[in-house]
Amino acid sequence: MHKLTVPISDEDIRGLHAGDTVSISGVIVTGRDAAHKFMIEHFIRSEEVAVDEMELHEELKRLLNGSVIYHCGPVVKQDEAGNWSFVAAGPTTSIREEVYQPEVIKHFNLKGVMGKGGMEAGTLKACGEQPAVYLHAIGGAASLIAQSVKEVLAVYKMDFGVPEAFWVIRVEDFPAVVTMDSHGVSLHTTVAAASAKKLEALLA
């Protein structure tokens, strides 16, 4: 078990290999489909950042630098004083962000992308260059994971809806498995190759 604390160092990342179990502590940010599309269109590929989006851009740059973006659309609760908490917060399927992820990793200096199901060649390459890793949380383990979310610090873009907003959260001992490392190894590729071979034998 590797314990990672945000900001995560390059040395820590290089020391991780596909199959390693990790636990993460520190401030991370959720972002999924709408968030990735937004970051690409408004921050990364746009000529300039609109005046009313500058503050958010700077805040995300500060928060994500050396941190982890978490593909997650949580179930949340708000108390009478207006404070949010996470009720259920498992990962969502990451592959939908593949077209955006390499640019997001580079732009924000991410050290980790967390979700489920794994990603493909573009993200694997970006993980090698940055360096960064892909972290696989346990899909569906939402109530357990919510317990490692100690505090909701902020929420941005609530107009995207609760699942799609950027939630800034402080986590402690958040459990995950490294399935894509910074050395070009993807557990997903290995498993898929083995199962394809087995399928071929079953269909022979």
Add this chain to the structure above:
Amino acid sequence: MDYTELDLTDSFVELIRRAATILPDDMRQALGKAKGNEKAGSSAEGALDTILLNVNIAEKNSTPICQDTGTPIFEVSYPVGVSTRMLADQIRAAAAIATKHSYLRPNAVDIMTDKNSGNNNGEDFPTMHFHEWDNDSIHVDLLLKGGGCENVSTQYKLPNGRLHAGRDLEGVRRAVLDAVNQAQGRGCGPAVLGVAVGGDRGSGYIKSKLQLFRKLEDTNPDETLAALEDRLYEETNQLGIGPMGFGGETTVLGVKIGVQHRLPASYFVSVAYMCWANRRASMDVALSGETMEANYA
């Protein structure tokens, strides 16, 4: 009894709560058994361990097992005289209340505006099917079908050249094995597979989902289909995809197959891939007695 005064809204809320927060016993047992079959210290064993822990926490705290509380699918059997329009309104009201209690995540997004309705109400949302029957009671089955596994559900049109799958049960076998291989870990396995053979593209997908209401220990009354279910269970687990796609012994926890008549021109195999969080719950409301108490299972 005056059926027009029937109000099951609170019972529907409780049914939703149970489905979202309590994993059925058969699923829990199968996951526990699966954990014992994985190599000690492997990521597969770790994943199952986390899943089982999570299931206990969710039930204890009455919080969703998975944050994707999915499409709520209601299958309602009712006697003559009960208004299904009234029941539908009560189901929609219950979905909104359950969302407020955080049993459900706001999960209905408008296609035209891209806005989340915020209360799990929307066009054709939740999904409901009503079936009239002879009993003097109402029976409701509820399935919460998550989006991740729905995205890897699939439909084959046989014959399929790539798979050398013809229009027979061997062709069905080939299609199902391919579907599991294609899904890899993206559908949050270990999975339960609901398979429908025949029908049209619409009815086939519905029938495949209905198979997911069957308990894991349920044996197909048709011997040939029962044998195919057993064989596919064995063979899908030989693929080695494992829990979450981490590699391992447990890829599938159950295979359930239903059949429908087909057009001479068509031969569809519809595969409903269900994640390990196979959230189903049911309730019965007797309408003949003095009180109308709902019993849950």
